[in-house]
Amino acid sequence: xxxxxxxxxxxxxxxxxxxxxxxxxxxxxxxxxxxxxxxxxxxxxxxxxxxxxxxxxxxxxxxxxxxxxxxxxxxxxxxxxxxxxxxxxxxxxxxxxxxxxxxxxxxxxxxxxxxxxxxxxxxxxxxxxxxxxxxxxxxxxxxxxxxxxxxxxxxxxxxxxxxxxxxxxxxxxxxxxxxxxxxxxxxxxxxxxxxxxxxxxxxxxxxxxxxxxxxxxxxxxxxxxxxxxxxxxxxx
Numbered sequence: 080x081x082x083x084x085x086x087x088x089x090x091x092x093x094x095x096x097x098x099x100x101x102x103x104x105x106x107x108x109x110x111x112x113x114x115x116x117x118x119x120x121x122x123x124x125x126x127x128x129x130x131x132x133x134x135x136x137x138x139x140x141x142x143x144x145x146x147x148x149x150x151x152x153x154x155x156x157x158x159x160x161x162x163x164x165x166x167x168x169x170x171x172x173x174x175x176x177x178x179x180x181x182x183x184x185x186x187x188x189x190x191x192x193x194x195x196x197x198x199x200x201x202x203x204x205x206x207x208x209x210x211x212x213x214x215x216x217x218x219x220x221x222x223x224x225x226x227x228x229x230x231x232x233x234x235x236x237x238x239x240x241x242x243x244x245x246x247x248x249x250x251x252x253x254x255x256x257x258x259x260x261x262x263x264x265x266x267x268x269x270x271x272x273x274x275x276x277x278x279x280x281x282x283x284x285x286x287x288x289x290x291x292x293x294x295x296x297x298x299x300x301x302x303x304x305x306x307x308x309x310x311x312x313x314x315x
């Protein structure tokens with residue numbers, strides 16, 4: 080999936096964390112480019128970085144997918160990509176993330192776990208005279224239906240489990256990262272002609288709390304093509 084991986088190498092522990100994750104995401108045909116953030120290669124398929132300041136800067140401005148290695152990742156046991164988690168909220172960006180996770184799963188023979196986290200609606204009343212509890216239940220059911228259609232649109236050979244979880248997205252996804260995930264994939268909104276990544280509250284909140292590597296997929300043209308295919312199949 081990734082022909083060229085750019086690794087942000089600071090010559091310290093975070094650089095070693097990033098390099099290990101880059102090897103983890105690579106195939107025998109992958110080319111590696113190592114260097115500081117300022118020397119970023121434009122045609123890289125993904126940028127890999129250790130957690131911290133550079134990760135935040137990349138999420139705030141990179142038009143490329145960004146993979147973030149958790150602190151101390153270089154010291155972990157060698158393993159392979161077996162279980163990929165995906166954060167899903169029904170928006171185009173999360174469909175793009177699901178598409179990227181699907182391609183990785185097909186490439187590596189991995190299993191998907193797709194999590195749709197439905198936050199509660201605050202307040203005593205909501206739209207159309209419904210109580211907040213009623214509206215929360217309706218929103219959760221709608222999200223569950225969107226998730227069901229998205230899972231049905233995946234390649235039949237991909238093994239995927241899905242669940243709708245009530246709660247705070249950062250807290251719930253962080254908790255799931257401690258339950259056997261080898262990678263967590265999220266989508267990120269982009270605006271303007273370069274579709275730059277907007278530093279979202281979920282991906283930003285997970286940088287310091289997630290316990291597995293994090294892959295943030297921006298809303299690029301390629302990602303939107305994948306999402307469009309999923310949308311087209313899910314509405315049939």
